[in-house]
Amino acid sequence: MxxxxxxxxxxxxxxxxxxNNAGAGLLSRRTLQAVTSHLELEATIGGYEAADQERDRIDAVHGHLARLVGGRAAEIALFDNSTHAWNAAFYSLELKPGDRVLTGRAEYGSNVLAYLQAARRTGAEVVVVPDDADGQLDTAALADLIDDRTRLVGVTHVPTSGGLVNPAAEIGRLTRAAGVPFLLDATQSVGQFPVDVAEIGCDMLTATGRKFLRGPRGTGFLWVRPEAHAHLEPYVAEVASATWDGERGFSWQEGARRFETWENSYANVLGLGAAAEQALELxxxxxxxxxxxxxxxxxxxxxxxxxxxxxxxxxxxxxxxxxxxxxxxxxxxxxxxxxxxxxxxxxxxxxxxxxxxxxxxxxxxxxxxxxxxxxxxxxxxxxxxxxxxxxxx
Missing domain, CATH: 3.90.1150.10 (Aspartate Aminotransferase, domain 1)
Structure with missing residues (x-):
C-alpha cells in the first residue's frame, strides 16, 4: 500500500x-465524490430521474458487496444500517415455546435486546454460551449445547467492546453439522480483515458501511445463503420485496432482495459501492x-x-x-x-x-x-x- x-x-x-474506525471510518475522496455527485444529480434532474440514469451503477453495488464477503449479488440485500439488516434476518425466524437461541458473551447489545424481546413474545429461551480460557466463545461448550431445540446460533464476530475475534469458522462447522441456522454479526469485521462466508459457513451475515469499510453512515447489508430461505419468512412485505399475484396473494422476490425495501438513499448506496470497490482494489x-x-x-x-x-x-x-x-x-x-x-x-x-x-x-x-x-x-x-x-x- x-x-x-x-x-x-x-x-x-x-x-x-x-x-475511531470501529465507530466510523474516514471517507476517501472517491467515496465522498460518489455521494455528493449523486446528490447534485438529484438536485439537477430529480430524484427518480437520477436513479434511472444511474441504475446500472446502483445495481452493481450488490455485486461489489458480494465479492467482498465471497458471495453472489443475488444473496445481498441493502439496508440503511446493520441493525436493520440483522433484524430482517433474525425476526424472519419463527420461534415457539421451548426453542433455544444460542449466543455468546460478546453479542452486541441491540442483538441481545432482540433475543430478549423474542423470548418474551414467544416463550423461546436465550442461552449464553460461556467463554473459553482465552475469552472467546467456547466451541466445545457450544457443541454440547446444540440440540434439537436449537433454532438459531447468533454470534458477533468482533465485539464492539474489544479486540476479540470469535472463532466463526469453527462455529460454522458445528452449525452446519447440526443443521442449525447461523447468523453472524460481522459489523466490526467486514472491511477490517478478510471475511469469507464459504469459509465461515454461516447462513446469514450482516455488516455496516460506516466502520472499517469506510462507507457513508446510513448504509448496511445482509447476506443470505440461498438454502437459508427455507428457515426464513421475511417479517415485512412491501412492493420491493414481494410481487402481488393480481388477486389476494403474493410471492417473494428471488434471493435476498425479498428483505429489501423500495426506498433508498441512492447517494449513500453509491458511496457504499465506491468504498467496497476501493477495499477490493486494495x-x-x-x-x-x-x-x-x-x-x-x-x-x-x-x-x-x-x-x-x-x-x-x-x-x-x-x-x-x-x-x-x-x-x-x-x-x-x-x-x-x-x-x-x-x-x-x-x-x-x-x-x-x-x-x-x-x-x-x-x-x-x-x-x-x-x-x-x-x-x-x-x-x-x-x-x-x-x-x-x-x-x-
Whole structure:
C-alpha cells in the first residue's frame, strides 16, 4: 500500500489522528465524490430521474458487496444500517415455546435486546454460551449445547467492546453439522480483515458501511445463503420485496432482495459501492494484515505505559484496542485525548450486556486504527495517553 497516497485521498487525516474506525471510518475522496455527485444529480434532474440514469451503477453495488464477503449479488440485500439488516434476518425466524437461541458473551447489545424481546413474545429461551480460557466463545461448550431445540446460533464476530475475534469458522462447522441456522454479526469485521462466508459457513451475515469499510453512515447489508430461505419468512412485505399475484396473494422476490425495501438513499448506496470497490482494489488480505499489525503495535505500546491497562480478550485479536487509565473515568480520558487531536470513543456497558455481566470492566477507552493510520500517529496517541495517565488533562 502507498500509505501517503491513501492519506492524501482521505481529507480527515490532515486534521486529526483518527483512531475511531470501529465507530466510523474516514471517507476517501472517491467515496465522498460518489455521494455528493449523486446528490447534485438529484438536485439537477430529480430524484427518480437520477436513479434511472444511474441504475446500472446502483445495481452493481450488490455485486461489489458480494465479492467482498465471497458471495453472489443475488444473496445481498441493502439496508440503511446493520441493525436493520440483522433484524430482517433474525425476526424472519419463527420461534415457539421451548426453542433455544444460542449466543455468546460478546453479542452486541441491540442483538441481545432482540433475543430478549423474542423470548418474551414467544416463550423461546436465550442461552449464553460461556467463554473459553482465552475469552472467546467456547466451541466445545457450544457443541454440547446444540440440540434439537436449537433454532438459531447468533454470534458477533468482533465485539464492539474489544479486540476479540470469535472463532466463526469453527462455529460454522458445528452449525452446519447440526443443521442449525447461523447468523453472524460481522459489523466490526467486514472491511477490517478478510471475511469469507464459504469459509465461515454461516447462513446469514450482516455488516455496516460506516466502520472499517469506510462507507457513508446510513448504509448496511445482509447476506443470505440461498438454502437459508427455507428457515426464513421475511417479517415485512412491501412492493420491493414481494410481487402481488393480481388477486389476494403474493410471492417473494428471488434471493435476498425479498428483505429489501423500495426506498433508498441512492447517494449513500453509491458511496457504499465506491468504498467496497476501493477495499477490493486494495485487497482485503493487505488491508487485514496492516490493520491487525497496527492494532497489535498499539496494544503492546499501551501495555508498557504505567497506569494504563488493556482489556482485550481472545486468542486472535484485531485492530480494536480497549484500555483503562488508573484513577480516571474512560469518558474523561477520551475527552483529554480529543483535546490533543486524537479521536477515540468509550465502550458502553449497555452495548455488551453479557460481557459486562462477566467482567464488569466497562466503560473503557476504545482505540481502533485502520490501514491509513501511520505508526507515528499511534506513537503520538500512546504518548498522549501516557501524559494523561501521569496526571495531565
Amino acid at each position: 502507498d500509505i501517503d497516497a491513501l492519506r492524501q485521498d482521505t481529507p480527515g487525516t490532515a486534521h486529526r489522528i483518527h483512531l 485487497g482485503m488480505d493487505a488491508i487485514g494484515a496492516r490493520a491487525l499489525a497496527l492494532g497489535a503495535r498499539l496494544r503492546e505500546a499501551l501495555d508498557a505505559v504505567p497506569g494504563v491497562t488493556t482489556h482485550d480478550l481472545g486468542r486472535r485479536r484485531c485492530a480494536i484496542v480497549t484500555c483503562a487509565v488508573a484513577g480516571m473515568a474512560a469518558a474523561e480520558a477520551a475527552e483529554a485525548l480529543a483535546a490533543r487531536g486524537v479521536n477515540v470513543t468509550v465502550t458502553d456497558p449497555a452495548q455488551t450486556q453479557f460481557d459486562t455481566e462477566q467482567r464488569g470492566v466497562h466503560p473503557l477507552v476504545r482505540l481502533s486504527p485502520h490501514y491509513y493510520n501511520t505508526e507515528a500517529e499511534l506513537d503520538r496517541a500512546v504518548e498522549a495517553l501516557a501524559e494523561i495517565a501521569a496526571g495531565g488533562r
